[in-house]
Amino acid sequence: MNFRNWQNAQKPAQYRLLAGIRGAQRQLLWGLSITFMDQSRLPPLPMERTKLALAIFVLSLATFIVILDTTIINVAVPHIAGAFAASPSEGTWVITSYAVAEALTVPVSGWLANRFGIVKVLTVSLLSFALFSALCGLASTLEILILLRILQGLSGGPLIPISQTLIMRIAPPAKLETMMGLWMMTSIVAPVLGPMLGGILADTIGWRWAFYLNVPIAASCGIFGYFLFRDWETQVQKYAIDFIGLALLCIWVVAFQIMLDTGENHAWFQSNYILALLIVSITAFFLFVIWEITDNYPIVDLRVLRHRGFALSSLTLFFAFGAFFASLILLPLWLQLGMGYTATTAGYVLAQQGLLGVLAAPLAAYLMKKVDSRFLMSAALMVLAAAIFSRSNFATTIGLEQFRLPQLAIGIALPFFFVPIVTTSLQFAPRTETAAASSIINFLRTLAAAIATAAVVSAWSRETITKHAALVEFQSNSGSYIRRMTQNGLSHGGALQTLDALSWQQAMVLAVNDVFIFLSLILALTAAGIWLLPRLAPAHGPVLH
Template sequence: MSDKHIDHPPMQGAKLAIGTVAVSLATFMNVLDTSIANVSIPTISGNLGVSSDQGTWVITSFAVSNAIALPLTGWLSQRLGQVRLFVSSTVLFVIASWLCGLAPNLPFLLFSRVLQGAVAGPMIPLSQSLLLAAFPKNKAPLALALWSMTTLTAPVAGPILGGWISDNYTWPWIFYVNIPVGILAILGTWAIFRDRESATHKLPIDKVGLFLLVVWVGALQIMLDKGKDLDWFNSPVIIALATTSALAFVYFVAWELTDRHPIVDLSLFKLRSFSAGAAALSVAYGLYFANIVLLPLWLQTNVGYRATDAGLVLAPAGLVAVALTPFTGKLVGRFDPRLIATVSLLAFAACFFWRANYTSDVDPWSLTMPTLVQGVGLATLFVPLLGIILSGLPASRIAAASGLSNFLRILCGGIGTSIFQTAWDHRSILHHAQLNEVTTNYNPVFQQFTTQVQHVGTNQQQAYGIFNYVLDQQAAQLGVDDLFYISAILFLVLIGLLWIAKRPGHGGGDDASAAASGAH
């Protein structure tokens, strides 16, 4: 193995186009699997004979293993080389997808999803590294814009494709679709990039760091997933998981900061732009992803939408994002990326303030319009924030920085999903109790409702049951509106965090020197 830095010239023409498409296909397939199962959870749960709560592990098991694998990208790419690692990860991802489709029960499916998430980890950050190395330096914003288009459309296409497959075929096909896409990505990437392998180094394995990473992330995610079922901190299991995660995290940070060859380069957090940019992107993505899980679930369980229709509600956001993202790539070179990212956060806030006024008889037009605004937010989110995160870093640290920032992003997506599921239940229960307080025989609305229902052939007890069902619907509606409102407020708060970062190219020398001094 070599430890000499290798500089490959930028690619041009057909090779650049084919290479970009191949890497983008792999990225699209990877990101698609973070959301394709969202609207299919009721179908998968019913088919495997488990509850919907257990079925959500199909989403979070992928998220947690993916989150653990992501920050290992920098270390693995130095050991194996970026091209070999990317192609190997894609091959294993296809195999894991095939195993997911074959799953006869929930434990086997969860095992396959954990494997799929683990091998998917290096694919996203390496796709960024390969594209940035393939494009001329002055075209870096364009490379990030093309990369962003795949990561923006996949979460939106996922629910649509997943819903359509669930409604018209069998759920295993939401995983089998990865096989032909993956094969094309593998062949195209190897054909174009095999002669552009990065330098490799024989680094020792940081076994302690890896073990602590798995423990704290795994314990945290299990705590978030099981907290709702086990009544949170009233359960000794949840207390044990929280304690384990907190202690492992503290030891992990201390170990990684003092080890000679850390498996995760935490010195990146010394860079102000990396820290602020990664935090803003992670929290924004966590809010966005939690909501694209929540919205289809609410539409299916409370508004009566089919899986396909629930997925289609999100489609306009992807279309707007695809149309606008190339322009964002051009704007980043001309304007302060922090300003463009501020537009994104304001668009998200406007979208969720709009949704916070939904009622249970919401019409398709009212569902679609905020989604168009969300598309503007998506188009202006990734490119400027990635530019801020990676600004001033030498090429040798791009993979590590990309891996760590994507780790935080995916982890926040999983955490956000778990928190929102639990928060929706809690807010719905609270609103049901508040609505039920006025449900007395002295309330004319209650009297009129039960009287009208009894006129169509039901007895008093059945009328009360129907009224309680209506209360459940209204409580769930008020609960989801609360979460939309909270999301809007948090997007506004993130604007302040965003401006802590330096403007790329202004003070970049400090960033660069800090990056170089922190390199291992």
């Protein structure tokens, strides 16, 4: 045996396997898949031990701050709206602008990685995210803050798919699922800590620190990550990008989102402005669908939706995640505006749902190998529906302890839906279309969050006004209440103001009850619809017809 043969024999079996499949597609286990056509050289040996642990920590931290920024602002919306003399619905633009911008970058992440190199994209994204986070904290008007949040979302959007792909490159095949599982824990921990951390910052040193917090973390990960991963850089490839499809995508998504965000202020479809946005959105959407179906290199390959299982699982994720995220937005808004709680308290209430969720995630992954995933997902959504429906009997006298049980139930149920739906949805599409399928899944998940935010705030505002109008009619017969208050020392004007404040508070709780009923109905119908999905054999088996 010569020296070269002896040296090859010492390489781990996993690395020899990698060498045997050089140039094959490297697919993601969860989220967006990016295909690398690097035929010129093999990547370095996979990382081991300390270096691998450090790499997973850096990528997890990078992903953590991106996901954190989708929820850390939720409880601070009243503070932000107050700082800029804006309404709560206008304050939620800070959330939706970030979500829409992040959604639009998902389809182009693969192109960016191939065109500039995956490590360079990771580094630039993190440093840009740090820069725009700092500028968000310095914003002097709501309009500037929204613009900077868009730029922040565009910067952070590629980080999740890029991190996933890097893990595929650096982890030994035998440890890949474990490393990916550890990294996925950020998607559970970040939404839990976001509301609590945002509430504490908003109530103490100010909401702007929710943005300043990102700066040292993102900058450190960007600089350190470059030196850690530069040996795993991908070869630059010049692939064509579907600019027309991207432009049409931006037009219909942005127009539709602006319509949702501003419709309440313009009397909805009584306004020519809102009607124009609707027409532009619908027209651009249909042109987008036609173009993407017929283009040779579509930015979003909609043809994968011809697979019934994948199409249904995509709709399931869209409606379920949208309803769930809407509840995340509505609950802290009502607690602060309707009940007078602090942002810290509202964040604490939301954070309770994650306490058991982190522990339940490994169990959900284990049970997927034993039972029908449809049963897990359907049962989980029914628990979510029941927990959210329990909020429909809220009253102004409710105590914080009454939130605990529903929140804990939500925390337990979440992994039993999201782990199976994310893991199994791609199995309905052929391997050659996994990249397109995962792109659509990630896009719809982020778009659902943006649409749900605008829709739920608008619905709550409209319902509150309607309920208040009904209560004002009742107040016409409230002379006895006014006399009683004046006898207790209030002036007539003060009694009227007190009665009006009480009616607004009651209108808010009645409106929030109605919205929670509607959200629970969406979740219950989605739970029933899950049984339309083709059956998947346990342990990631084939589709059973």
